[in-house]
Amino acid sequence: MFTALVPVSDATTDARPARTQHLDLNGVTVALVDNGKPRTSELLQYIAEELRAMYGITVIGPFRTDSAMVMSDAQLDDVAARCDVVLNGLGDCGSCSASSIVVSTAFETRGIPAVAICTKPFAPTARAIAARQGRPDQRFVTVAHPLSSLPDEELRERALDALPQVLDILGAREPVSTNS
Numbered sequence: 001m002f003t004a005l006v007p008v009s010d011a012t013t014d015a016r017p018a019r020t021q022h023l024d025l026n027g028v029t030v031a032l033v034d035n036g037k038p039r040t041s042e043l044l045q046y047i048a049e050e051l052r053a054m055y056g057i058t059v060i061g062p063f064r065t066d067s068a069m070v071m072s073d074a075q076l077d078d079v080a081a082r083c084d085v086v087l088n089g090l091g092d093c094g095s096c097s098a099s100s101i102v103v104s105t106a107f108e109t110r111g112i113p114a115v116a117i118c119t120k121p122f123a124p125t126a127r128a129i130a131a132r133q134g135r136p137d138q139r140f141v142t143v144a145h146p147l148s149s150l151p152d153e154e155l156r157e158r159a160l161d162a163l164p165q166v167l168d169i170l171g172a173r174e175p176v177s178t179n180s
Contacts, residue, residue, distance in 0.1 A: 022171035023085070023113060025055040031079050032061035033088035035069040035099055038148035039155055040090040043117065046159030047087060047166060054175055069099035071106065080110040085170065091118030091126055091140075092147055098129040101140065105133040115169050117162060119145035141165040 030051060032044040041062045048059045063079055065071045071079070079086065086107045091097030100116040107114035118126045120142045130138035141162045147155065 025172045027056050028084035029058045029060060030085045030087060031083035033086055033103060034062040035065045035096055037090040037092060037096050042155055043159055044087050046156050047162055050163050069096055070102055076106050080107060080112045086112055086114040089117035091122050092145060094125050097122035097125040101126045101129040105135050105138060113170055115166050116140040118142055121145050139169045
């Protein structure tokens with residue numbers, strides 16, 4: 001059992017409305033942003049493989065965050081100019097959960113839909129940081145903890161568990177098969 005302590009107040013900054021648009025993922029470019037936590041790159045790649053098979057997406061990255069697991073403005077601007085959607089993570093401790101949400105909200109502020117991935121024990125931290133970023137309704141994927149020590153097959157299963165949440169957050173639906 002994990003207890004996550006949230007080292008921030010409940011106060012929020014200028015709230016911004018949550019994104020309400022629905023996305024057509026067919027052929028979009030998805031950037032993978034890796035904060036350097038073990039197995040993050042693999043998890044993001046597994047999710048991207050599924051999106052590529054479903055929607056024919058183009059994947060760029062993974063991009064690594066600067067120091068302290070947060071992207072610089074220059075990095076954010078560069079990646080935002082090259083993609084339509086961002087998948088980022090991994091939040092499986094307090095500071096990396098916070099940084100994952102900061103990165104996602106920074107992309108959202110730039111008009112790029114972004115989905116952060118956190119493990120369940122750190123969801124309270126992620127929610128608190130989203131509120132502090134002015135996005136109390138920011139949604140993010142939650143998966144079972146831990147991830148960093150999982151063998152490939154179990155990590156792939158977690159990616160498959162995350163996929164419906166990614167699609168829901170983006171407002172996308174699984175494409176209808178044309179095979180009869």
